[in-house]
Amino acid sequence: MNFQLTEERRMLQDSLRRFLADRYTVAVRKDSIEDPSGYSVTIWKQLAELGVLGALLRPEVGGYGGEGFDIATVCEELGRAGVVEPVLDSIVLCGSLLSPSGDSACSTRGQYLLDQLIAGEMQLAFAHAEPTSRYDRHWVETKAVEDADEIVLTGRKSVVVNAETADFLIISARETGAAGDSDGVSLFLLDPDTVGLRMQGSALMAGGRAAEIDLDGVRVSQSARLGVPGKAAGRIETALARAEVALAAETLGAMETATRLTMDYLATRQQFGRRIGTFQALQHRMAEMLIEVEQARSAVINAAGHLEDLPNLRNRQIAAARNLICRTGRRIAEESIQLHGGIAMTAEYELAHIAKRIVLAEHRFGDADTQLERFIDLSAA
Secondary structure: OOOOOOHHHHHHHHHHHHHHHHHOOHHHHHHHHHOOOOOOHHHHHHHHHHOOOHHHOOHHHOOOOOOHHHHHHHHHHHHHHOOOOOHHHHHHHHHHHHOOEOOEOOOHHHHHHHHHHHOOOOOEEEEOOOOOOOOOOOOOOOEEEEEOOEEEEEEEEEEEEOOOOOOEEEEEEEOOOOOOOOOOEEEEEEOOOOOOEEEEEEEOOOOOEEEEEEEEEEEEEHHHEEOOOOEOHHHHHHHHHHHHHHHHHHHHHHHHHHHHHHHHHHHHOEEOOEEHHHOHHHHHHHHHHHHHHHHHHHHHHHHHHOOOOOHHHHHHHHHHHHHHHHHHHHHHHHHHHHHHOHHHHOOOOHHHHHHHHHHHHOOOOOOHHHHHHHHHHHHHO
């Protein structure tokens, strides 16, 4: 596995880092968080113009990259700057669900949506998690029942990120089998204004917004189904694998920022007439943080490098990386706050936002314990 970035990825990394350093200030992020949509439309369009959104999707669907290291390169920079725009959810996750997979070719409608995503002209949201599913990605109780030439959807979806501003929702529903079965789940493309669909939004602690969605006898046409009936499990697994690599890279970038802010603080804060960074005990703790970040970087590289492998190996490596990132991220957040003291908890200071993103990232797609269980199960398979 080649750990070195290609020239194109280095150029992408440099341009994105310069853009975020110049444009994505703490004040801009604060405005994005306070915006009713949960993100900045201006920043979103600028990311599209820069080619960042297209870099996360494959050339066969109009993108410019879409491989594991493309995703990791972009998302690490987004995490480093604490970007709250829904790149992971709208582009990586939903874009992957629309891309060609083993169960069907990308339809004309799907390609149109992908083109709009890459151009920054559309938002999507994936409604998959349910109140009782926890981290079981096969636990789908929402029902899809055929009625003549229509399909009736009934159920509830929880914490659907970016749902309020999405132009379309991609919703998972079960056509056959019991909750927890991998077979029998299909994906449906819905307009949020469809009769019978109710949405209750709320702000997320780490920025952005999410919603609870109730489907009360929602009727859609057969053409709303994406792919072969009951065969969406593989498509969902692939999309979630890509999203987990993106999340791991985002968390790594946030950890790097937390470490940098802590180093800067230790180099300037004075106590007893000396900079506290000269105290040996704090130097040791800082050194341990730096080692932890480098271990996390290796895990992200490993996960990104295995993204195109067979599902069992891919998922096993991603579970291992996420377990390490979750545990390391929690420690980095705690250490950075403790070494700062009370100032780390003030909303005006950048670390407060970064630390929240690190801690809350663990609770997406499976916490450290869940990832360890997945790794053990996949290793035994």
